[in-house]
Amino acid sequence: MKRNVLITGGAGFIGSNFIRYLQKAEPEINIVNLDLLTYAGSLENLKKLSKNSDYHFFQGDICNQHLVESLLREHNIDTIIHFAAESHVDRSLEGPGAFIQTNIVGTHTLLEAARQVWLNEKRISDKPVRFHHISTDEVYGSLSPTAPPFEETTPYAPNSPYAASKASSDHLVRAYYHSFELPITISNCSNNYGPYQFPEKLIPLMILNALTGKPLPIYGDGQQIRDWLYVEDHCEAIWKIIQHGSTGESYNIGGGNQPTNLEIVETICALLDDKAPLPDNEPHRQLIQFVKDRPGHDRRYAMNITKIKNTLGWQPNYNLEKGLEKTVQWYLDNIDWLNKIIEEKDYQQWVQINYQKRGN
Ligand code: NAD
Ligand code: TYD
Numbered sequence: 428m429k430r431n432v433l434i435t436g437g438a439g440f441i442g443s444n445f446i447r448y449l450q451k452a453e454p455e456i457n458i459v460n461l462d463l464l465t466y467a468g469s470l471e472n473l474k475k476l477s478k479n480s481d482y483h484f485f486q487g488d489i490c491n492q493h494l495v496e497s498l499l500r501e502h503n504i505d506t507i508i509h510f511a512a513e514s515h516v517d518r519s520l521e522g523p524g525a526f527i528q529t530n531i532v533g534t535h536t537l538l539e540a541a542r543q544v545w546l547n548e549k550r551i552s553d554k555p556v557r558f559h560h561i562s563t564d565e566v567y568g569s570l571s572p573t574a575p576p577f578e579e580t581t582p583y584a585p586n587s588p589y590a591a592s593k594a595s596s597d598h599l600v601r602a603y604y605h606s607f608e609l610p611i612t613i614s615n616c617s618n619n620y621g622p623y624q625f626p627e628k629l630i631p632l633m634i635l636n637a638l639t640g641k642p643l644p645i646y647g648d649g650q651q652i653r654d655w656l657y658v659e660d661h662c663e664a665i666w667k668i669i670q671h672g673s674t675g676e677s678y679n680i681g682g683g684n685q686p687t688n689l690e691i692v693e694t695i696c697a698l699l700d701d702k703a704p705l706p707d708n709e710p711h712r713q714l715i716q717f718v719k720d721r722p723g724h725d726r727r728y729a730m731n732i733t734k735i736k737n738t739l740g741w742q743p744n745y746n747l748e749k750g751l752e753k754t755v756q757w758y759l760d761n762i763d764w765l766n767k768i769i770e771e772k773d774y775q776q777w778v779q780i781n782y783q784k785r786g787n
Pocket of ligand 2: 453515516519618627628629632644645646647651653688703721
C-alpha cells in the first residue's frame, strides 16, 4: 500500500534519521514533514535526502490545528508519525512550560485534527489510517539495580517534567483510541544515539567536548544506567509497528545495552584516543569531571522487548560497540555540522545555564 505520511518533528534527531530510513525502505512513499525548527530542529539534518521521493517540508507548529488539518486534507494523509517534542530532561528542569505546550497540547491538537479529518469528515475512506505516537521509556520511572526491565504493562511513574509530559501525551493517544476509535499505536523507546543527535545529550556532548579539549561532565557518580539503542534500529522498529502492529497497542523498544554513564564516556574516550589522538597521546579520559548531579536523576532504565520481538520479529541489529564506533566516526566526519550548532547563541547559552551551576 502506497502511503501518504505526515511526519512531525522530522528535522530533529530521530525524525530526520527516520525520513532517510523511510525513503530507502519505501522509495515510493509521499512524505510531508511538519517541524517548527526550534533550537533542536535543523534543515542541515535533511540535506542528504533522496531527490527521487515525493517530499515536502512545512515549517509550522503542531499546536496550530488549522495548519495540521489543512495538511491532512491537501496531502490525503493516511499515516501520522508523531516525533515532534521538547526532548531534553535538563531543559525540562529549567523550564517545564514548553514541554507542557508542545508535548501535551501539541499531541492533543494533532489528535483532534486527525479525529476531525479522518473520523468526522471521513476524508480517507479507501485505506486504513494510523496515528503512531513516539514515546519514551522514561514514562515508567526509575528501576532499582535488580528490578526486572519495564514491560508494556508496567505502571507509569514519570519523574521529570519531560517524562510527565510524555506520559500525559501517551494517555491522551490511548484515550482517543478507546473513546473515539482513532486507530493508534504507541512505541516507548529507550535512549537513542547516532548521527545528527543534538550535542546537548550525553553521547554527542561528550564527543564534542572531547574533540575540543573541554571537560567531560559526568553527573553525580556516573553509575546511572540507560538502555542504549542505535537510532537506525529504532527507525526500523517504528516502521515495523506501523506496517504490522495491532491498532490500540503499545510496544517497548530497547537495545539491550546497559552500561553505566561512566562506562559509555570511557568507551568514547578510548575510541577517540585511537581516531583523534590528543597532543602527546594524552588519554581523553583525563578530561572526565564529576559534577553536581541532575535533581531527581533516574537511576536505571531497562526495556523488556519480548512483545515486539515475538509479535513483529524485531530486534536490534547494533550492539553498543558497533553503534558507538559508527557514531564517533560520523561526528568526526561531520565536524562542520557540529560547528554550525556550537556557533549558535542558543547553544552557548544552554551550556552556560546547565554547566556553570554544576561547577564545570
Ligand atoms: P529532538 O529534540 O532532536 O527533535 C525534536 C524536533 O521536534 C525538532 O526538530 C523540533 O524543531 C521539533 N518541534 C519541537 N516543537 C515543535 C512544535 N511545537 N511543532 C513542530 N515541531 C516541533 O528530539 P528527538 O531526540 O529526535 O526525539 C524525537 C521523539 O522521540 C520525541 O517525541 C522524544 O520524546 C522521543 N524519544 C526520544 C529518545 C531519545 O533518546 N532521543 C528516546 C525515546 C523517545
Ligand atoms: P541524556 O542524554 O540527557 O538522556 P536522558 O536524560 O533522557 O536519559 O542523559 C543520559 C544520561 O547521561 C543521564 O543519566 C544523564 C547523564 N548525563 C551526564 O552525566 N552528563 C551530561 O552532561 C549529560 C547531558 C547527561
